Amino acid sequence: MTVTDSEPTGTVATAAPAHHHGKHWIDDWRPEDPQFWATVGRPVARRNLIFSIFAEHIGFSVWLLWSIVVVQMTAAADGTPAASGWALTTTQALWLVAVPSGVGALLRLPYTFAVPVFGGRNWTVISALLLLIPCLGLAWAVSDPGIPFGLLLLVAATAGFGGGNFASSMANISFFYPEKEKGWALGLNAAGGNIGVAAAQKVVPLVVVAGGGVALSRAGLFYVPFAIAAAVCAFLFMNNLSEAKADVKPVWQSLRHTDTWVMSLLYIGTFGSFIGYSAAFPTLLKAVFDRGDIALTYAFLGAGIGSIARPLGGKLADRIGGARITAVSFVMLAVGAGGALWSVQAVNMPVFFISFMFLFVATGIGNGSTYRMISKIFRIKGEDAGGDPLTMLHMRRQAAGALGIISSVGAFGGFIVPLAYAWSKSQFGNIEPALQFYVAFFMLLLGVTWFFYLRKSTRMGQVGV
Numbered sequence: 001m002t003v004t005d006s007e008p009t010g011t012v013a014t015a016a017p018a019h020h021h022g023k024h025w026i027d028d029w030r031p032e033d034p035q036f037w038a039t040v041g042r043p044v045a046r047r048n049l050i051f052s053i054f055a056e057h058i059g060f061s062v063w064l065l066w067s068i069v070v071v072q073m074t075a076a077a078d079g080t081p082a083a084s085g086w087a088l089t090t091t092q093a094l095w096l097v098a099v100p101s102g103v104g105a106l107l108r109l110p111y112t113f114a115v116p117v118f119g120g121r122n123w124t125v126i127s128a129l130l131l132l133i134p135c136l137g138l139a140w141a142v143s144d145p146g147i148p149f150g151l152l153l154l155v156a157a158t159a160g161f162g163g164g165n166f167a168s169s170m171a172n173i174s175f176f177y178p179e180k181e182k183g184w185a186l187g188l189n190a191a192g193g194n195i196g197v198a199a200a201q202k203v204v205p206l207v208v209v210a211g212g213g214v215a216l217s218r219a220g221l222f223y224v225p226f227a228i229a230a231a232v233c234a235f236l237f238m239n240n241l242s243e244a245k246a247d248v249k250p251v252w253q254s255l256r257h258t259d260t261w262v263m264s265l266l267y268i269g270t271f272g273s274f275i276g277y278s279a280a281f282p283t284l285l286k287a288v289f290d291r292g293d294i295a296l297t298y299a300f301l302g303a304g305i306g307s308i309a310r311p312l313g314g315k316l317a318d319r320i321g322g323a324r325i326t327a328v329s330f331v332m333l334a335v336g337a338g339g340a341l342w343s344v345q346a347v348n349m350p351v352f353f354i355s356f357m358f359l360f361v362a363t364g365i366g367n368g369s370t371y372r373m374i375s376k377i378f379r380i381k382g383e384d385a386g387g388d389p390l391t392m393l394h395m396r397r398q399a400a401g402a403l404g405i406i407s408s409v410g411a412f413g414g415f416i417v418p419l420a421y422a423w424s425k426s427q428f429g430n431i432e433p434a435l436q437f438y439v440a441f442f443m444l445l446l447g448v449t450w451f452f453y454l455r456k457s458t459r460m461g462q463v464g465v
Contacts, residue, residue: 027242031178045176053192055230056169060196062131063162067097067279068201077290084214085145090287094422097279101414104163111164112404119240120172128231134158138220167404175244183372187314191307197278198304205296251401260402264409269445270366272413278303280418289349306360313368321464322373323453329366334442341435376465
């Protein structure tokens with residue numbers, strides 16, 4: 001049948017019964033067929049990837065809006081209110097950046113189900129429009145320093161809508177690309193989203209002071225037209241794949257695999273660290289070193305570097321092996337956390353900043369490599385189960401479900417990291433215990449990676465993932 005699309009893409013030989021869902025649906029999709037991929041598949045996949053990146057970018061920007069807004073809501077070390085009129089404590093600020101991460105993590109699972117239920121393009125439209133809620137909510141809430149903290153926390157929680165977008169976006173794009181290009185494509189998709197964190201942390205401080213004074217409400221209003229634009233672009237230019245529109249059984253079936261849960265743990269260490277450090281880093285600069293100026297000016301570099309490093313991690317995983325690169329990333333994370341620990345003990349802000357930049361690079365590389373491992377693990381499982389086309393299709397669907405589950409569990413790291421710093425600060429007066437824990441945790445994850453995916457006595461270690 002013809003690839004049903006809003007733009008002419010060519011004619012494809014019939015391979016499956018037509019479903020006739022509408023002009024934005026594609027019924028015949030064979031990315032592993034070299035001729036199909038070269039003549040029809042690649043341009044369609046690239047177009048969907050571009051607009052998926054745009055929508056996910058705005059989602060991440062909204063998700064982490066509070067990470068930079070709270071810097072201008074937190075009191076100085078002597079208790080003096082910020083220029084915005086707010087005087088939040090460090091603990092309150094860290095709660096405001098942690099809760100959106102936690103909600104985003106919870107939403108990632110239903111967002112994963114949304115792709116097979118609604119279609120990838122259709123859900124991208126819906127999820128982009130949902131971003132209007134946290135944007136308008138933030139604009140309203142920050143305008144009144146007298147608002148109860150519980151209500152402020154509830155409004156901040158709605159930013160979690162932006163965190164859910166990642167799971168559905170990655171699950172959707174995983175269907176568009178052939179196995180050999182998945183690492184790079186998923187890396188680009190994720191990086192385009194992740195860099196939204198850096199964009200928000202760079203742009204928002206400029207937006208809220210434009211024209212003089214501090215108007216925090218502009219942080220939310222600024223992203224309203226972008227959310228609408230993302231929805232419109234997805235509506236006009238993206239596609240739904242019939243292959244991806246299946247029942248939700250493969251998502252549940254992916255839960256039966258031990259690898260789904262092992263990879264979830266590893267993803268806590270990579271992506272959980274990325275989103276958690278991105279959320280907490282600006283507040284830590286102000287709380288530990290009383291350098292809110294540095295936070296507002298340069299904190300965005302961490303998320304930016306981590307985002308850029310993500311497709312590199314995917315590319316290296318394609319060439320060298322995802323498990324090997326993941327192991328290296330955990331070594332780097334342990335070294336970075338160790339450097340940050342020393343800098344806090346020595347009260348050395350430059351070393352603290354550099355250590356966190358190193359941490360962000362490591363999270364980006366690890367994010368790309370761990371995600372690349374998932375599709376390969378399920379491909380090997382499919383080959384071991386017979387390797388026939390139906391089995392492989394079923395395993396691709398399970399892999400897409402696993403991607404959503406793993407991204408959901410992993411994102412909880414973004415909730416835990418800020419709260420760990422808040423607990424450490426309130427109980428011990430500093431963040432050293434939290435950093436000591438991270439060093440030990442990353443070394444533990446290094447051991448887990450070796451045990452399940454690098455040992456030559458295991459199936460995955462023998463074939464290489």
